[in-house]
Amino acid sequence: MSSEEGRILSTSFGSSNQGENHLFTPQEATRMLPDVREKMKALIEKKKLLDAQKDEVERYNLIGLRTDGSIEKAKRLDFLAEDMMKTIRELEDLGLTVRDIDFGLVDFPAERYGEKVFLCWRYGEEEVGYWHRPEEGFGGRRALKNQLVSPYLVS
Secondary structure (H helix, E strand, C coil): CCHHHHHHCCCECCCCCCCCCCCCCHHHHHHCHHHHHHHHHHHHHHHHHHHHHHHHHHHHHHCCCCCCCHHHHHHHHHHHHHHHHHHHHHHHHCCCEEEECCCCEEEEEEEECCEEEEEEEECCCCCCCEEECCCCCHHHCEEHHHCCCCCECCC
16 A cells, blocks of 8 residues: 555545645635535545445454455455545645544635634534634634634635
8 A cells, every 4th residue: 555545544634735825715615615515525434434444354364364355355445545535636626625534624725814724614514614723723723703804815
């Protein structure tokens, strides 16, 4: 398995390389959610399947059994990982960063009062309603609704 495929097996990702120059407004990010939501739903489902199959293959390999089709299952794992990476790249090409598949976390680069921040969305939320500084992550999320005047770039 390549190092890039190994990245899929973890649940957290770094920043994207594509689209880093585009900054999103909360409204623009929210307009993108139908497509983002669909892709994240697929990623979450594939990750659950990948984790279950990975555990099964590891159990069989641990006890030395290979007659159960574990080689074919390992090939399916590779296919799932490649498919997931393709979806992640599609999101990154839009300028987004997938932070955590298990929690469905996606960040949209933004600017707030001249400071680079991330608009933060979690799968299941109806709109992009939170932001955080790069060093704070999900735990530092703050609600956008508390903003009386929009400090974000206007699109």
